[in-house]
Amino acid sequence: MASTEDKAATNKENASSWKDTFYNPRTGEVLGRTASSWALILLFYLVFYCFLAGMFALTMWVMLLTLDDYVPRYRDRVPYPGLVIRPSSLDMIVNKSEPLKYAEYVKQLELFLQRYNDTEQETNKECISGNYFLQDNAEQMEKKVCRFKRDSLSFCSGLSDTNFGYSEGRPCVLLKLNRIIGLMPRGNPYINCTVKKDSQIQMQYFPSEGLIDKMYFPYYGKKAHENYVQPLVAVKLLLNKEDYNKELAVECRVEGSDLRNNDERDKFLGRITFRITVVE
Template identity: 30%
Template sequence: MATKLNEDRATKVEEFQFHVIPKRTTWENFQNAVYDPDKQEFFGRTKRSWYQLLIFYGIFYTCLAALFAICTRGLLATLDDRAPKWQLETSLIGTNPGLGFRPISSETREGSLIWYNLKNACTTSKWVNLLDEFLLPYRVKQIGRNYRSCDFDEELGDGYVCVVDVDSFGPCTSGNNYGYNSTSPCVFLKLNKIFGWVPTYYTKGQEGMPSDLKETIENEAKDNRTAVWISCEGENPVDKERIGGFNYYPGRGFPGYYYPYVNTENYLSPLIAVQIMNVEPNAIVNIECRAWAGNINYSGSDKNREGSVHFEILVDDPRVT
């Protein structure tokens, strides 16, 4: 009997009491996840835990915002609203201004080609509209405020800018369709602005200059020779034969009193209107215009062009075969 009792005790197993998950509906589970009344938890945290978390992140982001404000203030203290920190040789732009031309097509595939048909008003109005848009800032009345009519005899004071007279472009006007109703169209040239750049002027003819430019310089009064001179010509012998010459308005150079550019309010870059005379119809003509100054490097390479600009003109005339 004792042996049987011992065997019964040996085979008796105590059952472990596992946690029983209460049976709840989906809605009850959601409510319990938002607020657990048994543990007094809201989204899995007690009030104390939420307060500690909010205080920590409040202090953290306040310090982060203060650090950002200090760094931003320090950066802005090194900047000037009008003058860049890095200028000329120390800037990415450098000291060699590029020469640009207008009109230029907004269609990238057209490149630097100016093409129009004398019998198709749509093709001519395209270029007229582009030039009208380009010259719009120059048509604002440049009177009063800080505008001055400049000349070579008077130095421009600080805070003033020189007027660019749109009435000085000869036949290159909107009323004359800028010549795009004829075989003598106009293009406008301008130098890119570089802060603080001052040209080194050629006051006499230089080696490599076209003979007509040398003559122009020699015929100018000595006090009026402080200019960045411009020359345009056909790129190749056949191109030269297809052009009847060039006329420049208001003159052959960008006057020195427009320089340096120092980001003065209302400043406008000087322009030169170049009328290309009697372009041979129905043939592409390659033209290069070059800026002349002692500190403007020149390269006529298509891959690395400097101090010059290249464009093509094609005037179609169905009357000419």
């Protein structure tokens, strides 16, 4: 009997001890600390984290003072531009007798050329051909844009031939350089395309000789050059019947300047290769 009473007393004491770990009514402690102790430790952490937040804000403010809203601080990752093709496909199959088969290519070209329409370009400046368009006046942060006339792409402009030559089996492709701030290529850059495997295929370039005019350089960045559009070179493949039903590998390169086009680590640096098959 006494043993049973001792066990009950022990259980009651253990339950009371367990409750005291959260709140001890005798000492007024909560989780082992008095109210003043909790106030001091909370004050310490408040001051500590406010100090950390202030240090972070200060370092961010100092870093932002070194940045320019118009020009990135570091621009050495991509010193040379890549070459981009439109339509954005490196493997094209064109069935000249079925418009639905090449309609997507035509749609891509038309949408891409919308920014080159006269209505979009009329507010841009007529620049002097063959000269860099330098605009280093710091007082005027927004830079002017040289006008690129869509009709300079002639038969590949989509103005006289809305199918860009796809309906006649002589398709057009458009080429442009990636934008790089401050780039001023030395020499007179132009696009030159060749068909691999010694195939002899004639091509037409628009503008003439595939020239990329230097008046479109340099580029001053997305914020300063908000309405900037890259100069385009159109290549029209003058295919004949004997060229149909063959996969033709075409390589286009930027020539005539110091822009790199032979880096084996980057197949798109200053060059691009695409395959095209025209089916009757």
